[in-house]
Amino acid sequence: MQSGNVDDMRADLERELNKTQAGGWLARFQEEDDKVDAIKLGIDVAILECEELDNLLTLYSVELSTLSEDIAYIEAQGQGLQVQAANQKLLKQELESLLETCAITSTDLQVLRTAPLDNIQGLSEVENSLVVLFKAMIKIDPSLGGRDPGKAGDSSVDDQALGLDSDYGNMRIVQEKKEMYVQESSQFMQHLIGFMPQQFELALAETKRALSGALAKRGDSSHHETGRDVLWKYSPLMLYARDVDLKSWSHMLGIYQEKSHPVYKNEFQSIMMSCRKNARKVTSEEQVWLFTTQIEKQQENVATAARKMTVKRSQTLARALRSPLSEGKADRQKAGSGTLPWEVFSTVLDELLPLVEMEQNFIIDFFHATTLEQTDFPDAVASSTPQDRRGGDLKKHRIMEPDRDLARRVTRSMETIFSFLDHDLQKLMEWVISQDPLQGVGMFVAVEKKMADISQTNQDFINTIFQKQHGLLGGRFRKFVDDQIRAIEETKVKIHKRKGVIHFIRVFPAFSTVVENMLVGIDPNLPIRRTVDREYDRMLKSMFDSLLVIARENPAVGVTSGGGDPEDKEALNFHILLIENMNHFVEETDTRGLDVLEIWKNNASREYHEHMGLYLNAVMRRPLGKLLDHLENIEAQLQSGKAPTLIAAQPSNTKTIFNKILGNYDSKEVRKGIEALRKRVEKHFGDADDPALSRDLVANVIRESEKFYVDVESRIGRIITDVYEGDVLFEWPRADVKAAFK
Structure with a gap:
């Protein structure tokens, strides 16, 4: 009963509480109705003001669009004024250039006809007038001097280098001035063509005087520098001739090369004769170290004399006979060997080739026969006074000329000046080989060294000669080796004494020493190294094969000591012959670290020990x-x-x-x-x-x-x-x- 009352009371309280809350919200809404109305009114006013602002912004946008068109129009007018000002400036420059170009008169160029070229003052006056004339001609015809005609209308180019507009170039006054300038230039070029031969002769006379001096050193390049000092002051005129009148330039180059030819011919032949006089004759004792010698001796029935010449140890003799150039003259004189024929050839190359290279570089520098030069005629004149002009380092190697036509023109000049060189070198080569065929190896080495030295330079003329000489020497060397191999193989038939060290085994250690002394200090990557190694291999294979044939055909002489020997005499002689020859080869051959010789020396050592064992097994019986x-x-x-x-x-x-x-x-x-x-x-x-x-x-x-x-x-x-x-x-x-x- 009590519990029911409590529940009823809770329900009543909740009901009353809900009524109270609902009444509070309603009362509150009634109190705030006035504030809501006020807010609504404010929002309506704000919307009206925004609509008014939108109308104003639309108006401003229309007005600004109108102003933008006005601004663009004003800017376009400004650009037009700038272009007009630039055109007026360019027109002013062209007019000034036209006036300057056409203002030169024949009187202004009178100095080209009257001033002497053989003194410094006259030469300076002529060069100054030529600079004025050259600049005027360049403006009329920008193609002169290798200039790009496309640069004529470029306002960034200074007015000195500025060519005239094509319309102005067609004006009568411009054409008349151009004809006058060309005529004045042609007259000067004729004067220069008549003058320069005298200077060439004067310069070459100075060179000959220096060469014939009492204290003149053979092959000294300073002798030619004396003559070149006479010519260097005219170098800018050669540049002018090249740029303005290429035909006259080529004509003067032809005159120079014709006049230089006899001077170099006499000098080079004198050097060759002098070097040959210092050479000693190769003796028969030295020539015995060829494989072909023994057969010739046998045919002449002088084998005894040949045997006496072989008593001396092969390496010792070879070192005495062919000490390399690096040991110097004093060592050779001390050994009594003198200058060998191949050393004569090498010395000739050492003395002549620098002169040839310097002469080509002089032609390139003096006549400006290159496209690698960036100097134009006015710059060349302004760079130094005539009396101070000197050439660069003519001994320095130059890179290859990109313009192959120009390079061929220089090569033709060199072929004219040194037309005798190829023939004289070939005659010298034949003389060396006639003294001793083995000397050809030394010449082969000398030529390959020089070819490697100039292979990446501009010396096309020298390189062509060397390629020809290299081909000739290569053919002669192959024939020489073929002859040696033929002599080795003929030994199998012609030999009479089939015991002791066979001739070709005795010869090879000295032969290889002679060859290697000629190869001292060479780059191992040169073709001659591979060529010699290949020929070594051919010769050694022939030697070892021939030795086996000779040993098998041994008629068992010189070892019999009675009729009761249990050994096989032929087999014993076979072992003895191989032991003697393999021992000689192993003891006497200096491999110098060469793979091909190391291989064959190891083969010989293996044969030696094998037959030594077989020999001992036989004689110990x-x-x-x-x-x-x-x-x-x-x-x-x-x-x-x-x-x-x-x-x-x-x-x-x-x-x-x-x-x-x-x-x-x-x-x-x-x-x-x-x-x-x-x-x-x-x-x-x-x-x-x-x-x-x-x-x-x-x-x-x-x-x-x-x-x-x-x-x-x-x-x-x-x-x-x-x-x-x-x-x-x-x-x-x-x-x-x-x-x-x-």
Whole structure:
């Protein structure tokens, strides 16, 4: 009952509370109605004012559009005034240029006809007048002097370089002035053509005077500088001639080249003769180091004399005969060798080619025969006074000329001046080869060095000569090597003495030393290096093949010492011949780090050791035959896998038999056998053309023989241990072996 009352009271309270809240909101809305009306009124007023502002902005926009058109019109008027002002300025410049161009009279150019060119003052006056004339002619015809006609209307170009407008150029007064200027220029060019030959002769006379002086040094470029100093002051006039009258310029260049020809011809021939006088004649002793020499000697039946000339060690002789240029004259004089023919050729190139290169550079600089020069005639005149003009460094290499037509014109001039050079160098080359065909290698090297030096320069004339000489030398060298290989191969047929060091094996170490001395200091990337290496390989292959043929055909002479030798005489002689020749090749050949020689030297060393082993196996049969047979029999069975006990049980290999065989080799017998072996080795290898090399080879074979005896002792010890279990009462006479081989 009480609970129901509480719920009713809560419901009543909530109902009353809701009524109170609803009444409050309604009362509040009634109180604020006045404020809402006021806000609505304000918003309406604001909307009206915005509409009024929009009307004003629309009006302003229309007015501003009208002003924009007025501004654009004013700006267009301003630009028109600027263009008009620029055109008026250009017109003023053209009129001034026209007046300046046409203001020159014949009287103003009188100095070109009257002023002397052979003194400084007259030359300066002429150059100043020519500058005025040149500028006027350039304005009328901007194509003169290599100028771009398209620049004539460019207002950025200064008025001195400004060409006349084409309409003005067609004016009668301009055409009349142009004819007058061309006529004045042509008259001056005729005067210059008549004057310059005298100056060329004067300059060349100074050169000849310097060349014939008592203290004149051979090949000194300063002799030509004396003559060139006479001409340098006229260099700007040559530039004027090139730009204004190319035909007259070419004519003066032709006059110069014709007058220069005899001076250089006499000088160069004098240098060549002087160098040849300093050369010594190649002796027959030196020529014996060609592969072709021996056959010729045999055909002339003078083999004995040739043998005497081979006694001297090949490398020592080669060094004495052909010391390289880098060792200097003092060393050659000390050695008594003098100047070799190929060194004469190299010296001639060293002295002549700088003169040729300097002459071409002089022609380019003096006659301005290049498109790489940026100086025009007025600048050339203003750069220095006539008395101060000097050329640049004529010795310095120049880059290639881009204008190939102009480069060919310079080359034609060089061909005229030095028309004799190709022929004279070829004659000198033939003379060198006639002295000694091997000297051609040195010339080959000299030419390739020079070609590499000038390959990237403007020296087309020299390069053409060298290419021709290089081709000739290449052909001669290939023929020379073919002749040497033919001589090597003919040795197989013509040789009579088939023992000792064969001729071509003896020759090659000295031959290669001679060649390599000519190649001292060269760039390993030059073609000559690859060419020589290739020919080395051809020759060595022929040598080794021919040696094998000769050794196989050996008729077994010089080694027989009785009728009871168990060895195969032909096989023994085969080994002896190969040992002697391979030893000579290995000991005497200086590879100088060359791969091709290293390969063949290694091949020779391998052949030497192989045949040394075969030779020892053969000659040891005489002092140690029974012992070796017994050892080899037991070793062969052991190697096949047979048990040591079974081997020891064999009747032929019993301990008693082994003791008996060993007992035959006491101290006395071993000493006797070694002494006989020593004599036999000396007989086989001691009779050689080179005593020193022969002694060394005998000593080597004796040492190898001693090693063989030591190895025999080791083999005996192994068999005693492995087969007979150490139960053999025998001691190898080690001390006696060592003493005997001493």
